[in-house]
Amino acid sequence: MVRITDVARHAGVSPSTVSYALSGKRPISEETRLRIEASIWELGYRPHAGARALAGSRSNVLALVVPLRAGIHVPVAMQFAVSVVTTARKHDHDVLLLTQEEGEEGLRRVADTALVDALIVMDVGLHDPRLSLLRSLDLPSVLIGLPQDADGLTCVDLDFRAAGELCVERLAGLGHRVVALIGSPPEVYVRRTAFAQRVVQGFTAAATRGGLASSVQPCEAQPDAARRVAEQLLREHPALTGVVVHNEAVLEPLIDAFEQLGLRVPADLSITAICPDELAASLRVPVTSVALPSTELGERAVELLIAKLGGSDVPGATLLPPRMTERASTARRALA
Missing domain, CATH: 1.10.260.40 (lambda repressor-like DNA-binding domains)
Known part of the structure; x- marks a missing residue:
């Protein structure tokens, strides 16, 4: 000891x-x-x-817990971190960034010291093992993510289920009847990460409601994996004309792969995505997308935490509604 x-x-x-x-x-x-x-x-x-x-x-330090483990897209995670740090400074707080995958032990160690006043926790699972500890700590906390059971917690996130639904509804509105979700790396689903699970839920619900044929395919964050997934989807679903991508790292490689396989975007294949706006707009074929509001989520998380530190009541869950921007990657399905 x-x-x-x-x-x-x-x-x-x-x-x-x-x-x-x-x-x-x-x-x-x-x-x-x-x-x-x-x-x-x-x-x-x-x-x-x-x-x-x-x-x-107080120490005037907030801890941001974002374990940089397999399947995490680091550039997006850092967007959240920059937003948290910038907003915290406006409130005269510094930020301690905790990136190791330490789980409950890491949280308890931080809570048992005088290093920080409060916690912001990311990469939240649907059934996250850290939740019971967070509920029991004297240290205030905010989750960027929405677990299955959010009672007694303060959470803020994009409404990822609604985002998945919105992407499918847009494709269905353009006449597409066979659609696929190309999702996060497999390990993200194995961990039952909340945002990825909720996108699948929304995608599946909207496809079923609209009578669409659909499939869900995880994808490693590598260009060669994008090619393999594109080939598999076209082999198993030759009538595929609509794709939702929830994997920032392979968005551009997927466009390249589908076009190399003979499908022009958007003439033969419409693509929507859930990703940062700046990425969607910068691609060779600008992609219709639901924005990932990392800056706003980071700001909201800090504001909620500062309010809790000040003794104010805050809502249990804050879900930001999805916002879609139309770009060049979607078009009405061509009739055979």
């Missing part, structure tokens, strides 16, 4: 200075406080549960 003397030795200060940093009984320099906090984090020291209360002041 790590002791306060271990922290003091690691930080190059006396044990009493560490105690003062935790209790706030005497002022210490900002440089020394930051060095002590870094040592607490690195060593995994867990001060007494009352240490935070004894301090009588």
Whole structure:
């Protein structure tokens, strides 16, 4: 077990200075406080549960928990991080970015120190094992993501189910009767990540409601995987004319693959996507898309957290409605 003397030795200060940093009984320099906090984090020291209360002041630091594990598209994750950091600074808060896949243990270690005032948690699962712990912590938290059971939690997210429905409804409105969802990498579905599961739910529900033939195909985030998925879909569904893509990394490779296989976009195949607007607009064939509002979601998460820290009541779940922008990748289905 790590002791306060271990922290003091690691930080190059006396044990009493560490105690003062935790209790706030005497002022210490900002440089020394930051060095002590870094040592607490690195060593995994867990001060007494009352240490935070004894301090009588806040660290003005928020933790952003975004494990960079398999299947995570890092550029999009960093868009969220930049938004959180920028908004936090407007409220005179810094952000501690936690990217290791540590689960409950990592959250508990952070909560047991005086390093942060609150948590923002990303990459949320439908049945996330961290939820019980988050409900029990004294530390306020906001989830960017919507689990199956959100009782007692504060969540903000795009309405991904509605986004999946909207993409299918747009294709159906253009006369397409055979559609496919090319989704996230398989490991994202194995983890039952909430946003990916909800897109599938919305896609399937809208296709069934509209009487469309449909299929769902996960796809690794690699160009050669995009080619294999395109070939498989056309082999199994030769009448395919509409595709929804929920995988930013393979959006452009998929367009290339389908065209190399003889389908022109949009003359023979219409494509919609759920992705950042700037990506959809920048492609060789600009893609009709539902925007992934990473900036707004990051802002909302911080605003909710600041409100909770101030003692205000906040809604349990905030879902942003999907917004679709028409571009060159969709057209009315050509009649045979």
